[in-house]
Amino acid sequence: MSILNAFYSGRSFPSCRQSFFSILFAVLSGVLFLISANSIAQGNLLITPRRVVFDASTRSFDLNLANTGKDTATYSISLIQIRMTGDGGFQQITQPDSGQQFADRFIRFFPRSVTLGPGESQTVKVQLVRQNELKPGEYRSHFYFRSEKKATPLGEPAVVLQDTAALTVQLTPIFGITIPVIIQNGTSDMKVAMSGLVFSYINDTVPQLSFVFKRSGNMSVYGNIAVDHISPQGKITRVGIANGVAVYTPNSSRKFALNLNVPKGIDLKSGKLKVTYSAPSDLKMKKYAEAELVLQR
Numbered sequence: 001m002s003i004l005n006a007f008y009s010g011r012s013f014p015s016c017r018q019s020f021f022s023i024l025f026a027v028l029s030g031v032l033f034l035i036s037a038n039s040i041a042q043g044n045l046l047i048t049p050r051r052v053v054f055d056a057s058t059r060s061f062d063l064n065l066a067n068t069g070k071d072t073a074t075y076s077i078s079l080i081q082i083r084m085t086g087d088g089g090f091q092q093i094t095q096p097d098s099g100q101q102f103a104d105r106f107i108r109f110f111p112r113s114v115t116l117g118p119g120e121s122q123t124v125k126v127q128l129v130r131q132n133e134l135k136p137g138e139y140r141s142h143f144y145f146r147s148e149k150k151a152t153p154l155g156e157p158a159v160v161l162q163d164t165a166a167l168t169v170q171l172t173p174i175f176g177i178t179i180p181v182i183i184q185n186g187t188s189d190m191k192v193a194m195s196g197l198v199f200s201y202i203n204d205t206v207p208q209l210s211f212v213f214k215r216s217g218n219m220s221v222y223g224n225i226a227v228d229h230i231s232p233q234g235k236i237t238r239v240g241i242a243n244g245v246a247v248y249t250p251n252s253s254r255k256f257a258l259n260l261n262v263p264k265g266i267d268l269k270s271g272k273l274k275v276t277y278s279a280p281s282d283l284k285m286k287k288y289a290e291a292e293l294v295l296q297r
Helices: 015-028
Strands: 005-007 040-042 045-048 052-054 060-067 073-084 090-093 107-110 113-116 121-128 137-147 159-162 168-174 176-185 191-202 206-216 221-230 236-247 253-259 272-278 287-294
Touching (some): 052 060, 206 221, 221 253
Parallel strands (some): 052 176
Antiparallel strands (some): 060 121, 073 090, 206 253, 221 236, 221 272
16 A cells, blocks of 8 residues: 555556556655654655553544644644554555554544645644553554645756657555554563674665564563763763664564764674663653674774
């Protein structure tokens, strides 16, 4: 299912060419997920906060949408269903996987479409409904904000295709952005660990640390990763950070790789790398998991 939509304009074309364009549109299809530290942005739309979580103490939520561009834009809002793959990617689905529960039928929101002038913002009200029907566990869907403005992204020319019969097809991408909406009902028994740490170089130049998350229990985990180099003398140097890393239910594992930013003078052939996975700063401070890798020459 495409979230990056391609539109075409031009005269009709013979059926023998339709398969070519069907394949072309399939190749252009994709899912776009962009995450920032405290908000999420794509194109000229800024959304705060970047995720909605209902727990025992939360029954309503405000999402703030802001147009940071120079033109008026309209965005439609809907709820879609997504699975997380084993490597952290996403796929849109219609049926839940075993152990996965959708949140959409328990969520009410208004408005479902907003038009924002340059610099304008608007609040989207989100409410939890049918609470008496909730069973213990976690429910998840994703808000999908789709731009209705058919414009070429700034600095990116439209894609124009021509064939020998003078057929012209212009593709104009329409971008969208998603954020999760999660309902957590009952007591969490979630546990997470990190294993299989491997240190390597990409193209012999970029240092990278890869490992696997192992999650168990009835709820997802979401937090920040910090990687420290500890020298043989005990000096600690931060060499890697990744914020907003999740392992969603029903996944029991997720592969993860992080490129390291190593200051001059740090020897990655000695000492060890320490990885810490903790709750984000806007939640109660909690260390989820920790792992170490001894470096060798």
